[in-house]
Each structure stands twice: as C-alpha cells, then as structure tokens.
Amino acid sequence: MAKKRRIRWDRVALVFLPVLLLILLIIVLHDDNGAGKDGSSLIPGTVSSADSEHSGAMPAQKSADEYVIVLDPGHGGGDGGCTNVDGTRLEKDDNLRIALAVCDALQKYPHVRVEMTRTTDEFVSLDDRCKLANDINADVFVSLHRNSAESGSGIEIWVNSKDNSMDKRLAGYIMELLEDVGISKNRGIREGYRTTFDGDNYAVNRDTNMPSCLVEMGFMTSDTDNTYFDQRLDAYADAIATGIMEYGGDLGIYDAGT
Ligand SMILES: [Zn+2]
Known part of the structure; x- marks a missing residue:
C-alpha cells in the first residue's frame, strides 16, 4: 500500500x-x-576611484564630451615604495599626497573627469591600475612616484620606449611647468625602465592603451628634494594639472567649450 x-x-x-x-x-x-x-556628473571635473571597483562597481565609460584623466599614485598598502634615508618617510604616502593635490587642481576645469587608481593607503595591482584606465577608455594616464638612490636629485619622467610621440609631448608639458615652479634638476624625459634597457618598460606605460607617463617627483633620499616636495606641493600639483590640460587643449583632445 x-x-x-x-x-x-x-x-x-x-x-x-x-x-x-x-x-x-x-x-x-x-x-x-x-x-x-x-552617478557620474560631468561638469565640472568629478572624481571617483578604483576603490569602487573593489566593491563591484566600475567607473563609467568615457563619454564623447569628457576629458578623462587617470591619476595613479604609485605603490600603497603593503607596498611602501622607496623611503628617505632613515626610513621614516614612505614613497606611497608622498605619491598619494601629490596625486590628491593634482586631482584637486583639476576640479576647476569643465568636462574633466579624474579617476584615481587609489585614494587611500591600499594595495592595487599594476594590472588593475592599467585595466581601470583601459576599461573606461581614458584620454591620459599619469603615474606619480618618487625616486631613491645613493646620491642624486631632481625630477625625471618616464615614457614607453615604443610609439611614444604623444607620451613625450604629455611628459614635456608637465616637465616644463614643473621646472617653472623650481626643481633641483631636470633629469629629462626618459624612455623605458630605469634599471635595464632591453625594451623593458614600466608596466603602467607598457600596459595602458592611452598616452601615459610616470613622473618621479624628486628623490626621497635628497633632503633638498624632500623640502621642495613639501614646500611646493600645491605648486607642483598645479603644474602637473596644467600640463595635462595644456597637452589636451593643444592636441585637440580637450575642448572646454564642448
Ligand atoms: Zn615608486
């Protein structure tokens, strides 16, 4: 049954x-x-960050009337970058300070959107930094770092070793304006990678699809450079922002009136 x-x-x-x-x-x-x-309003410059990426939300794709700038403060989190001589000052913190100041300086321009690869002290992989810029089809990528060495001082800007005519122009605007503010030495616009040169490039230059450069904002091992960095932070930030904007304007990528 x-x-x-x-x-x-x-x-x-x-x-x-x-x-x-x-x-x-x-x-x-x-x-x-x-x-x-x-959530992306276009006017004036807005800012968002890769932080949102970690929670699953991607920044919006670049729209036709936007000039999209990705600022990349080098290192972060467990990756401190280089240090000053006694190890009390970390590159990752200086990189974030200058990047946030550049971001601030860019806010006054209409039709500009700034994306930061990080806005806090967190680790972001090089792949994720490049992916953010590539995914949204950014116009410009500027990575901000500081240098270190036994001796030496001054600012140098690195560009990719191949297809670099636009990168060099972008770097040229930035360097000229930084020099106007006052730097200990112009170490030039350099191609490739600092330690070897057999076609190697910085990942942020090699793996981004748009004009890019990596700015080494003086040596952490130079007291002069550290003093300049601290005293002239806002002026340096203004110079970098103005350089990015003049580059965009002169090359017809940015139009304030559109
Ligand atoms: Zn660095």
Whole structure:
C-alpha cells in the first residue's frame, strides 16, 4: 500500500529559505553596480576611484564630451615604495599626497573627469591600475612616484620606449611647468625602465592603451628634494594639472567649450 505523502513544510522552508536569501542578495548587489554607473556628473571635473571597483562597481565609460584623466599614485598598502634615508618617510604616502593635490587642481576645469587608481593607503595591482584606465577608455594616464638612490636629485619622467610621440609631448608639458615652479634638476624625459634597457618598460606605460607617463617627483633620499616636495606641493600639483590640460587643449583632445 502506498503511504500517503505528507508535505513537510518545515523541510521545504529549510531548503528554499537560503535560496530566497541568495536571490535577494544578488538583487541588492546588482543595484549597487547600477548606482555606480549612473552617478557620474560631468561638469565640472568629478572624481571617483578604483576603490569602487573593489566593491563591484566600475567607473563609467568615457563619454564623447569628457576629458578623462587617470591619476595613479604609485605603490600603497603593503607596498611602501622607496623611503628617505632613515626610513621614516614612505614613497606611497608622498605619491598619494601629490596625486590628491593634482586631482584637486583639476576640479576647476569643465568636462574633466579624474579617476584615481587609489585614494587611500591600499594595495592595487599594476594590472588593475592599467585595466581601470583601459576599461573606461581614458584620454591620459599619469603615474606619480618618487625616486631613491645613493646620491642624486631632481625630477625625471618616464615614457614607453615604443610609439611614444604623444607620451613625450604629455611628459614635456608637465616637465616644463614643473621646472617653472623650481626643481633641483631636470633629469629629462626618459624612455623605458630605469634599471635595464632591453625594451623593458614600466608596466603602467607598457600596459595602458592611452598616452601615459610616470613622473618621479624628486628623490626621497635628497633632503633638498624632500623640502621642495613639501614646500611646493600645491605648486607642483598645479603644474602637473596644467600640463595635462595644456597637452589636451593643444592636441585637440580637450575642448572646454564642448
Ligand atoms: Zn615608486
């Protein structure tokens, strides 16, 4: 004889409740993504960061009337970069300070959007930095670092060793304006990679699809450079911002009137 089946509602609930919760969670997360995409006003310059990427929301794609600048403060989190002589000052902190100041200086320009690869002291991989810029089709990528050596001082700007005519122009504007502010030495616009040169490049120059450069804002091992960096931070930031804007304007990439 077939036994009459009784529906055990308590068991049904046990199985379906987690599924229901999972579906609700997916809906909530999906909404978060949408909010990130819609939240970009264009005028004047806005800022967002790769932070949002970590929570699942990507910055919006570049639109036709935007000049999109990615600022990349080097290192961060467990990667401190280089230090001053007694190790009390970390490159990652200086890089973030100057990048945030450049970001501020860019806010006054209409139709400019600034994306930061990081806005806090966190580790972001080189791949993620480049991916952010490539994914949104940014116009310009500027990486900000500081140098170190047994001796030496001054600012140098690195560009990719190949297809670099635009990179060199971008770097040229920035260097000229930094020199106007006052730097200990112009060490030139350099191609490739500092330690070897057999076609090697900095990843942020090699793996970004847009004109890019890596600015070494003086030596952390030079007291003069550190003093200049601290005293002239805002002026340096202004110079870098103006350089990026003049480059965009002169080459027809940026039009304030559109
Ligand atoms: Zn560095």
